[in-house]
Amino acid sequence: MTIRRITPADRPVLERLWLMFRHDMAEFHDKLPNPDGTYRSEWLESVLSDDPDWAGYLLMLGPHPAGFTFLRALTAPVSVLNGFFVVRGARRAGYGLRAVQQVLVRHPGAWDVAFQDRNEGAVRFWRRVATELAGDAWTEERRPVPGRPELPPDVWISFRVL
Numbered sequence: 001m002t003i004r005r006i007t008p009a010d011r012p013v014l015e016r017l018w019l020m021f022r023h024d025m026a027e028f029h030d031k032l033p034n035p036d037g038t039y040r041s042e043w044l045e046s047v048l049s050d051d052p053d054w055a056g057y058l059l060m061l062g063p064h065p066a067g068f069t070f071l072r073a074l075t076a077p078v079s080v081l082n083g084f085f086v087v088r089g090a091r092r093a094g095y096g097l098r099a100v101q102q103v104l105v106r107h108p109g110a111w112d113v114a115f116q117d118r119n120e121g122a123v124r125f126w127r128r129v130a131t132e133l134a135g136d137a138w139t140e141e142r143r144p145v146p147g148r149p150e151l152p153p154d155v156w157i158s159f160r161v162l
Contacts, residue, residue: 001095003102006056006068008048013058013065018044021068021085043070043083055107059086059099066090069103078110078158100129104161111161114143114154126157134159 006014018041025031047056047070055074059067067090070083081104086096104111113129115122130138138159145151 001066001098002060003057003069003099004060006047006058010058011048014044014048014056014068015041017065017068017085017087020087021083024085043072046070046072057099057103059090059095061090061095066095067099069099071103071107074107078112079107081111081113084113096125097129097132101133104133108161111159113157115157117142117152117155123155126155130157130159133161 022031022040046054053072053074053076055071057069057071058065059069065087067086068083069081071079072082073080081100084096084100086099090096113126115126117123127140130140138157140155140157142153143156144153
């Protein structure tokens with residue numbers, strides 16, 4: 001397993017991984033694809049830009065792309081792990097936890113991660129990540145989704161990486 005910073009040359013691979021990610025998340029957001037079969041891609045575009053507040057990492061298993069991590073608010077007091085995805089064929093093998101650890105160690109400081117209560121796998125995964133990285137020094141709270149009062153609140157886990 002290797003983790004490397006995303007470059008503009010990774011666009012074709014990331015676009016395909018992005019569709020898989022958004023398809024998986026549609027289950028929890030009740031979202032349909034756009035008429036052309038795509039999903040909103042603002043995060044993807046931000047990661048591929050030169051914006052210093054955004055960074056992305058590609059998870060590779062040998063020559064195979066196996067996932068990504070998107071980070072934002074990197075110049076703010078609290079950064080946000082904005083998107084995280086591991087392809088189904090690589091899940092539950094420890095790659096996700098190792099990938100998050102390797103990425104966040106490169107960006108020490110305070111972190112927030114959001115997910116939905118309905119996504120039971122994410123609930124278990126992010127609580128485990130927080131415990132692995134911060135021991136008992138993490139918090140969890142529910143926050144309303146900005147501009148979407150019809151949605152249940154997101155769960156936010158906060159912790160510090162040294």
